[in-house]
Amino acid sequence: MAKVKCLKCKECGREYPIEPIHVCEYCFGPLEIEYDYEYIKQNISREKIEKGEKSLWRYIDLLPVDNPTVGLTAGYTPLKKANNLGKLLGLNNLYIKDDSVNHPTLSFKDRVVAVALSKAKEFGFDTAACASTGNLANSVSANAAASGMDCYVFIPANLETNKIIGSLVFNPTVVAVDGNYDDVNRLSSEIANEFGWAFVNINVRPFYSEGSKTLAFEVAEQLGWRAPNSVVAPLASGSLYTKIWKGFNELKTVGLIEDNPPKMYGAQAEGCSPIYKAFKEGRDWIIPEKPNTIAKSIAIGNPADGPYAVKVAKESNGLIDIATDDEIIEGMKLLAKTEGIFTETAGGTTIAVLKKLAERGVFDPDEVVVAYITGNGYKTMEVLEGKLKKPIHIKPSLKEFKEKVINQAVEKR
Numbered sequence: 001m002a003k004v005k006c007l008k009c010k011e012c013g014r015e016y017p018i019e020p021i022h023v024c025e026y027c028f029g030p031l032e033i034e035y036d037y038e039y040i041k042q043n044i045s046r047e048k049i050e051k052g053e054k055s056l057w058r059y060i061d062l063l064p065v066d067n068p069t070v071g072l073t074a075g076y077t078p079l080k081k082a083n084n085l086g087k088l089l090g091l092n093n094l095y096i097k098d099d100s101v102n103h104p105t106l107s108f109k110d111r112v113v114a115v116a117l118s119k120a121k122e123f124g125f126d127t128a129a130c131a132s133t134g135n136l137a138n139s140v141s142a143n144a145a146a147s148g149m150d151c152y153v154f155i156p157a158n159l160e161t162n163k164i165i166g167s168l169v170f171n172p173t174v175v176a177v178d179g180n181y182d183d184v185n186r187l188s189s190e191i192a193n194e195f196g197w198a199f200v201n202i203n204v205r206p207f208y209s210e211g212s213k214t215l216a217f218e219v220a221e222q223l224g225w226r227a228p229n230s231v232v233a234p235l236a237s238g239s240l241y242t243k244i245w246k247g248f249n250e251l252k253t254v255g256l257i258e259d260n261p262p263k264m265y266g267a268q269a270e271g272c273s274p275i276y277k278a279f280k281e282g283r284d285w286i287i288p289e290k291p292n293t294i295a296k297s298i299a300i301g302n303p304a305d306g307p308y309a310v311k312v313a314k315e316s317n318g319l320i321d322i323a324t325d326d327e328i329i330e331g332m333k334l335l336a337k338t339e340g341i342f343t344e345t346a347g348g349t350t351i352a353v354l355k356k357l358a359e360r361g362v363f364d365p366d367e368v369v370v371a372y373i374t375g376n377g378y379k380t381m382e383v384l385e386g387k388l389k390k391p392i393h394i395k396p397s398l399k400e401f402k403e404k405v406i407n408q409a410v411e412k413r
Contacts, residue, residue: 001018001064001066002036002039003035003036003039003040003043003061003062004018004033004034004035004036004064005034005035005036006018006034007019007021007031007032007033007034007206008031008032008033008034009024009026009027009029009030009031009032010029010030010031010032010308011024011027011029011030012024012026012027012029014026014027015034016031018064019123020120020123020125020198020203020204021203021206022202022203022204022205022206030205030206030304030305031206032206032209033064033206033207033210035062035250037250037253037254040061040062040254041253041254041255043061044061044062044254044256045256046221046225046256048061049221049256050221053072054076055071055072055073055074055075055076056071056074056075056076056111056114056115056211056214056217056218057072057075057114058076059213059214059217062213062217062247062250062254063115063210063211063213063214064115064119064206064207064210065115065118065119065122065207066122067118067122068114068118069118069121069147070113070114070117070118070121070143070146070147071110071111071113071114071115071117071118071143072114073103073104074102074103074104074110074111074113074114075102075110075111075114075214075218076218077097077098077099077101077102077218078097078098078101079095079096079097079098079218079219079222079223079370080095080096080098080339080341081093081094081095082094082095082096082338082339082371084338084339085334085335085338085339085351088334088338089354089355089358089359090358090365091358091363091365091367091369092365092366093366093367093368093369094369094370094371095219095223095228095368095369095370095371096335096339096341096370096371096373097215097218097219097370097371097372097373098341098373099111099215099372099373099374099375100341100342100343100344100347100373100374100375100376100377101376104139104142104143104146105135105138105139105142105166106138106375106376106378106379107135107138107139107344107374107375107376107379108135108212108215108240108372108374108375109135109136109138109139109140109375110139110143111211111212111214111215112136112139112200112208112209112210112211112212113136113139113140113143113200113208113211114143114211115207115208115210115211116198116200116201116204116205116207116208116211117140117143117144117147117149117198117200119204119207119208120149120198120200120204121147121149123198123204125149125196125197125198126149126150127149127150127151127152127195127196127197127198128140128143128144128149128150128151128152128197128198128200129151129152129153129154129188129191129192129197129198129199129200130153130154130188130199130200130201131154131155131181131184131185131187131188131199131201131202132153132154132155132181132184132201133155133156133159133181133236133296133297133298133299133300134155134159134160134163134164134166134167134296134297134379135163135297135374135375135379136153136200136201137153137154137155137163137166137167137172137174138163138166138167138170138379140153140172140200141153141166141167141168141169141170141171141172141174142170144170144172145170145171145172149198151170151172151173152172152173152175152197153167153172153173153174153175154175154177154184154187154188154191155167155174155175155176155177155184156176156177156179156180156181156183156184156296157176157177157178157179158296159176159296160296160379160380160382161382162378162379162380162381162382163379163380164176166379180290180291180299180301181291181299181300181301182288182300182301182302185201188202189202209239209243210243211243212239212240212243212244212247213243213244213246213247213250214247215240215243215244215247215372216243216244216245216246216247216248216250216251217247217251219231219370220248220251220256220257223368225256225257226257226258226259226368227248227251227252227257227259227260227261227262228262228367228368228369228370229262229263229363229364229367229368229369230262230263230264230265230318230363230367230368230369230370231244231262231263231264231265231369231370231371231372232265232266232267232350232353232354232357232369232370232371232372233264233265233266233267233350233371233372233374234266234267234268234298234346234347234349234350234372234374235266235267235268235275235276235298235303235309235320236297236298236299236300236303236346237300237303237304237305237306238275238303238304238305238306238307238308238309239304239305240372240374241264241266241305241309241312242305242308242309242312244264244372245261245264245312245315245316248261248262249261261316262316262370263316263317263318264312264313264316264318265313265318265319265320265321265353265354265357265362266279266309266313266318266319266320266321266353267320267321267322267323267349267350267352267353267354268298268320268321268322268323268349269293269294269295269298269299269322269323269324269325269328269345269349270293270322270323270324270325271291271292271293271294271295271299271324271325272289272291272292272293272295272298272299272300272301273289273322274286274287274288274289274301274302274303274306275303275306275309275310275320276320276321276322278306278307278310279310279313279314279319279320280320283310284307284310284311285307286302286303286306286307288301288302289301293325293328293345294325294328294329294345294380294383295325295328295345295346295348295349296345296380297344297345297346297374297375297380298345298346298349319362321353321356321357322353323348323349323352323353323356327348327352327356328345328348328349328352329348329383329384329387330348330352331347331348331349331350331351331352331353331354331355332344332345332347332348332351332377332383332384333384333387333388334351334355335347335348335351335373336377341373342376342377342378343373343374343375343376343377344375344376344377344379344380345380345383346374346375347373347374347375347377350371350372350373350374351371351373354369354371392404392405392408
């Protein structure tokens, strides 16, 4: 792969061949793809991208895959001008990047899985696996089924029912582990070392994580090849957040945009906020904690990329903030009633933090702000039980309709 030089340790800088490995054998730091940007710059252009497929693979020159075979329709999701929500928050140029409609499983995980399993197929793997809080399990299950791979997914046993069903329907082997995500991930690491499987977020992680960059690529293209001034994105492991930052930097490096990368604002749930606490306390290390929040999809108590997320927040002149469970629910409801987008708890966290930042005057009213919505609300509907207005029950009578519906509506005005 001429566009890819090697795998490189983010800590000590040692280089490794392009293989399914993810940890430096000298310092145990994470490995990341090292690209030849001069080569890429000679082969990439706006025009070439715009003629490409309407999927994340239009950016293949900046991805570590030669022959995409999995997730061929993932990505290229809408960037919506959020006029109603923007007016409410005093933001004239607010946009929602809506991965709640991503294909095939309605979350941004379809991006990272497309890249990970395409690379796994290039490596010759025939079995896909993952540790997951739900969305990743759904995507790995669906994409493995479509590509003819065997599949094992490992999840916390207390996961939302809809997310468990959303994996089982594709007929993988689902293993529900008694414990939180960090327990699941530790077990999965042991299994990955024992069996020759492509664990997308373990031994194939350097390739997997690159898929998140396409969230930056698409936003820049959809804005007319420019970077927003600020973005707000959820924080779980920290990978999505750091890769969005990397994506905007890469676009400038290869000459596709002229703007500086945006300020990066991160959103965590108060009940699982180790990255927020590190940022707030000025630490460059993470103190693990036990998750206790409804936002299970971002409830990672020992986030692998947490220190790098803190670094990105500082480098970009952004910050990291938190939302309570009640604020998360209100964020879900607010996005739904203003923009018609039903997001899950991770998106509710993003909108809640966006609202806090806007109310504190962090954003200039005319700057371009993009909020990343990473998953669909139909996966976590149970958190809204008892939190919404109830239906108005009437008999099949026009008179009763007028009395109980129309007249009451008039009285409330």
